[in-house]
Every structure is written in structure tokens, then in C-alpha cells.
Amino acid sequence: MTAYPARxxxxxxxxxxxxxxxxxxxxxxLAVQLADALRDAAATGHLRGGDRLPSTRALAGRLGxxxxxxxxxxxQLHAEGWIAGKHGSGTYVTTTPPADAPQRSAIPEDETDGxxxxxxxxxxxxxxxxxxxxxxxxxxAAADTPPSQQTERAGLTAYRAAIAEHLLRHRGLMIASASxxxxxxxxxxxxELASALFQPGDVVAVExxxxxxxxxxxxxxxxxxxxxxxxxxxxxxxxIPTGAKAVFCSPxxxxxxxxxxxATRRVALVERARAEGFLVIExxxxxxxxxxxxxxxxxxxxxxxxxxxxxxxSKILTPTLGxxxxxxxxxxxxxxxxxxxxxxxxxxxxxxxVFTEFAHSxxxxxxxxxxxxxxxxxxxxxxxxxxxxxxxxAGDDAGAHLVVPLRSADDERAKLRAARxxxxxxxGLARHYADEPTAHGIAIGYAGCSRExxxxxxxxxxxxxxxxx
Numbered sequence: 295m296t297a298y299p300a301r302x303x304x305x306x307x308x309x310x311x312x313x314x315x316x317x318x319x320x321x322x323x324l325a326v327q328l329a330d331a332l333r334d335a336a337a338t339g340h341l342r343g344g345d346r347l348p349s350t351r352a353l354a355g356r357l358g359x360x361x362x363x364x365x366x367x368x369x370q371l372h373a374e375g376w377i378a379g380k381h382g383s384g385t386y387v388t389t390t391p392p393a394d395a396p397q398r399s400a401i402p403e404d405e406t407d408g409x410x411x412x413x414x415x416x417x418x419x420x421x422x423x424x425x426x427x428x429x430x431x432x433x434x435a436a437a438d439t440p441p442s443q444q445t446e447r448a449g450l451t452a453y454r455a456a457i458a459e460h461l462l463r464h465r466g467l468m469i470a471s472a473s474x475x476x477x478x479x480x481x482x483x484x485x486e487l488a489s490a491l492f493q494p495g496d497v498v499a500v501e502x503x504x505x506x507x508x509x510x511x512x513x514x515x516x517x518x519x520x521x522x523x524x525x526x527x528x529x530x531x532x533x534i535p536t537g538a539k540a541v542f543c544s545p546x547x548x549x550x551x552x553x554x555x556x557a558t559r560r561v562a563l564v565e566r567a568r569a570e571g572f573l574v575i576e577x578x579x580x581x582x583x584x585x586x587x588x589x590x591x592x593x594x595x596x597x598x599x600x601x602x603x604x605x606x607x608s609k610i611l612t613p614t615l616g617x618x619x620x621x622x623x624x625x626x627x628x629x630x631x632x633x634x635x636x637x638x639x640x641x642x643x644x645x646x647x648v649f650t651e652f653a654h655s656x657x658x659x660x661x662x663x664x665x666x667x668x669x670x671x672x673x674x675x676x677x678x679x680x681x682x683x684x685x686x687x688a689g690d691d692a693g694a695h696l697v698v699p700l701r702s703a704d705d706e707r708a709k710l711r712a713a714r715x716x717x718x719x720x721x722g723l724a725r726h727y728a729d730e731p732t733a734h735g736i737a738i739g740y741a742g743c744s745r746e747x748x749x750x751x752x753x754x755x756x757x758x759x760x761x762x763x
Contacts, residue, residue, distance in 0.1 A: 366510060417695075499520045528543065605618055
């Protein structure tokens with residue numbers, strides 16, 4: 295057991311030591327133990343609103359754990375509203391967060407140190423590419439809808455039809471609109487699935503490294519999470535533990551490694567799911583973006599009987615819409631709807647209306663074509679510069695980010711630090727692991743900046759990545 299504050303505690307800024315004890319022999323992940331301890335401290339008044347917490351790096355050092363543990367705990371508490379990050383000044387306890395509490399990015403606060411950085415990180419859309427005239431037109435049309443007293447637990451009928459059309463045109467999936475459920479986005483959909491379909495203690499397999507927000511959602515629902523390694527063909531099917539109730543994966547462009555699940559691996563995954571009776575939760579991350587490769591069929595198209603397909607408007611338009619979708623076997627969809635009836639939860643229709651108008655006008659199709667052209671040109675710029683410098687990379691044939699593999703955790707940290715000193719925020723692979731990282735590298739996203747900014751940053755990136763420690 296690692297006891298804390300056995301080593302003297304951490305002063306939070308108001309003379310408060312953190313009452314944390316981590317038991318390495320427990321079956322509960324260390325990140326969950328840490329989040330529980332800090333949550334209890336805030337709930338009981340040991341920590342009060344306004345108390346400053348140590349940085350993820352400082353706390354990891356005090357506890358003798360990986361920084362991924364402290365970062366995951368902080369991200370969970372931030373999502374729940376217990377803490378908030380103030381840019382450049384630290385992380386603070388909120389206890390009862392105000393409506394306008396500052397939002398913390400996915401990058402730990404002590405990675406930025408208050409600098410004005412150019413963020414070249416994955417998972418960010420090209421929101422500046424949305425034509426303002428078409429955006430205003432969609433919002434005006436959506437606002438012209440008269441108020442209604444009727445709630446749509448499955449989502450607006452027109453939205454579900456628009457999603458079915460979108461999936462057919464852009465992802466090759468032929469489904470009836472009745473098979474689509476509206477969601478508030480991928481993370482929200484995962485939360486609904488975790489609570490509606492599974493029991494506490496059930497095992498869910500996830501990609502390692504993978505989408506840590508989904509990991510935290512599963513853990514918050516009382517599920518046990520088993521990390522499964524990823525290689526160049528996607529999630530390693532043979533490594534999925536026997537008895538798992540579900541497998542969460544991103545086959546189109548694995549987050550964050552960038553691999554595309556091969557056709558052979560896809561067949562093996564759905565065959566095992568059918569044989570053992572588990573669900574495959576397909577996160578279609580970056581599914582609309584592909585370059586020098588032909589599209590592979592969606593898992594939902596291969597095996598609609600065992601696959602739950604998740605999509606979101608966050609990456610193709612903007613996360614501010616808060617709209618996504620879920621396509622699932624009938625029994626799964628009915629269970630989710632029953633859960634919504636029982637809890638009174640349902641996605642907001644506002645973003646659904648905007649997306650529907652955007653799609654019906656044809657502006658969505660035109661926007662996606664612009665996105666593909668723009669990302670293709672940015673990719674060529676970045677890949678060309680890296681290749682010319684002899685820098686190896688992976689995951690560059692689809693999506694809007696690529697990975698530069700590195701030899702060690704120290705090398706990864708050094709590259710992140712060097713880039714930050716040059717004014718660029720990059721993303722290391724370490725934070726995408728729930729446990730100790732087994733691969734090291736830098737994930738470079740190129741959608742969230744302007745093309746001019748990317749062009750100016752390429753030389754700095756090459757210099758940082760070729761610099762010897």
C-alpha cells in the first residue's frame with residue numbers, strides 16, 4: 295500500500311494535506327482509488343472550494359505512481375464537477391461548481407504552464423472550416439421550429455433520418471432511420487450503455503492505449519476494465535479476456551495510435567463476439583477521413599447483430615452541437631430506451647435540429663468534401679516534412695493525426711517539453727494508458743489550427759523531433 299500523506303503531505307495552498315491512501319494489492323485501479331479519496335475529501339470538507347491541488351506531476355511523485363494515474367483521476371473529478379483548472383495557475387477544488395466554471399482541456403494543466411501555445415493535438419475538428427453563412431442559415435432554420443411539449447426519447451425523427459442518410463452516403467452503412475438513436479455524443483452514449491446494459495463487476499475490454507474518457511465512464515459505472523493491446527492491424531483479438539461482456543474499439547483510425555483495423559482482424563473480432571456472446575462497441579473515430587486507402591466496411595455492416603456503432607458530430611462539425619448517434623441491435627436499443635425512460639435522460643434536440651438542417655441543405659456534404667481536401671493537403675505538408683527529415687511515423691493514411699514513435703518515456707517527455715518551450719503543445723502517448731505505458735511517442739493533430747499556423751510549425755516540429763537528448 296502507498297500511504298499519503300505518509301511522506302509529509304502536500305500543501306494545497308491553504309495548509310491542507312491530502313488524505314490519500316492507495317492500496318496496490320486492491321483490485322480497484324489506482325486512478326479510481328485516488329479519485330475516490332479526493333472526492334471524499336471534498337465531500338466531507340477536508341478540502342474546501344478554492345483549495346489548490348498539486349499538479350499531476352507533483353502528486354504522482356509524492357505517491358510514487360505513474361503520472362497517467364494522477365491525470366486520469368483529475369480528469370474524472372473534472373468531468374464530475376469537483377475540480378476545475380485555471381489556465382496557468384493550477385487546479386482547484388470547486389465542490390459546488392458554478393454554471394460558468396472554467397473548462398479544462400484534455401491536456402493536464404501543468405503541461406501548459408500558462409503559455410500561449412499552438413495546440414497540435416488529436417481529437418480536434420476543423421471548426422474554422424465551417425462557412426459562416428451556411429452555419430447561420432442552419433441555426434436560423436432550426437430556430438424556426440415551433441416549441442413542442444412532446445419529448446423524443448429516441449431523438450427527432452428528421453435527425454434520425456438525416457443520420458441514416460449520412461451513414462449510407464459517407465460510411466456505406468445501409469440502415470433504416472428507426473435503427474438510429476440520437477445521443478449527446480460518444481462519451482454520453484458510452485455512459486448510457488455502461489449503465490443500461492451491464493452490471494457492476496462486469497468486464498469490458500478496451501484498447502490499450504485508448505480513449506481514457508470511455509475508460510473512466512466504464513469505471514464510474516462499477517465495471518472492470520481490461521486493457522487489450524493494439525498493433526498495426528488494430529486491437530489484438532486473441533488478447534481479449536474470456537468472459538468479457540463487451541469490447542470498446544476504434545477500428546477506422548485507432549485513437550491514439552492511428553492504426554486501421556484490418557479486414558482479417560475485423561472478421562476475427564465479430565466471429566469471436568458471436569461465439570462468446572459479447573458486444574462490440576464501435577467508436578467510429580475519424581471514420582469520415584481517409585486518404586490513400588480504400589474504406590473498410592464498418593463493423594456494424596459486417597455484424598449488425600453484435601455491434602453497437604457510435605458516431606458524433608464533434609469531429610465532422612463541432613462539439614458545441616452536443617449531438618451524436620447510436621446504431622445497435624434491437625434488444626440493445628430497447629434497453630437503452632428503457633433506461634432513458636427510467637432515468638428521464640434524453641439528448642437535447644437543439645443540436646439535432648441544426649445538424650438536420652445542415653444535412654438537408656447539402657451544406658454538410660459540401661463541408662465534408664472541403665474537410666477531406668484540406669486535411670489531405672495538410673497531411674501532405676506534414677508527412678512530406680517528416681519523411682524528408684527521416685522521421686518515422688504511423689497512422690498517417692486516415693484521420694487527422696499521426697504518431698511519431700519514440701524509444702522511451704524519457705524521450706517522450708523531453709520532446710513534449712522541448713516543443714512546449716518552442717510554443718507548441720503536442721500530445722504524448724503516455725496519457726492514453728490506464729496503466730504503465732508500453733509504447734512511447736508523440737501524436738500530432740493537424741485539424742485544430744490554421745494551415746498557415748501548421749506551415750509555420752512544421753520546421754519547429756522537425757527540429758524538436760530530431761533533437762538529441
